[in-house]
Amino acid sequence: MAERLRLMAVHAHPDDESSKGAATMAKYVAEGVDVLVVTCTGGERGSVLNPKMDRPDVWADIGQIRRAEMDAARAILGVEQAWLGFVDSGLPEGDPLPPLPEGCFALQDVEVAAGPLVRLMRQFRPHVVTTYDEEGGYPHPDHIMTHKISVAAFEAAGDPERYPELGEPWQPLKLYYDIGFSKGKIMALHEGILAAGLESPYGEWIKRWEDRPDKGPRITTRVECSDYFPVRDDALRAHATQIDPDGFWFQVPMELQKRSWPTEDFELVRSLVDSPLPESDLFAGVRETAHVR
Ligand SMILES: [Zn+2]
Secondary structure (H helix, E strand, O other), X not given: OOOOOEEEEEEOOXXXXXXXXXXXXXXXXXXXXXXXXXXXXOOOOOOOXXXXXXXXXXXXXXXXXXXXXXXXXXXXXXXXXXXXXXXXXXXXXXXXOOOOOOOOHHHOOHHHHXXXXXXXXXXXXXXXEEEOOOOOOOOOHHXXXXXXXXXXXXXXXXXXXXXXXXXXXXXXXXXXXXXXXOHHHHHHHHHHHHXXXXXXXXXXXXXXXXXXXXXHHHOXXXXXXXXXXXXXXXXXXXXXXXXXXXXXXXXXXXXXXXXXXXXXXXXXXXXXXXXXXXXXXXXOOOOOOHHHO
């Protein structure tokens, strides 16, 4: 009998799982894949980005509220979820940047901080792992740290000599970086919106993009998941302190999004199986081998 396929998605904060690769996860869940979201920090130092939730009672209990929001998003996406238990580093602002707060996730030793993730990989035994690229996808110190421990854990989890006290070795077969934004995607959405006679929220973004590198050429894998964009949006809205339901993300009509860019995109960075590129499935090459493992 074929083994169930398993996908692990490693994220920095509660809400990241709903804005990065969420429709892909919902699609795989619908196909019978077991999906585990790993959330490295509790999001304790996040800001309240929804004006309606920017209230003293919310701020007083932000840690608990974000846990409850994560529970709601987890149920909407149909995934399992685990906390690594690190403390949010916050997004340092100012010039010069202030030092990171003592004890925060981004200041941990990578070797040590990868330990709990190695343990989870050996327990959940994912075939495929997704995480952020070396810039964190977005330059938050927790996102960069998430990248570092994900790569370290992917390399160590299958090695019996590494972390021998943290469970039976298990080697995931593929590692991906989430490529949330490429020039092609933003341009396609922008042009779709203008063609529909609507005002594009991407105009400023495109202007700012000129001096930033485009990650589009790094995409190896496009997962068609547009049927699950509404699930992604429901999960995002569950993070009510983090998402303004009247904001940017929800301005683009759903049909237009589905038509303009129906995929979520990834870069395959490690593979222990044969899977010719480009691909349209995170489990390409894994489906053929998983039953013998
Ligand atoms: Zn984040």
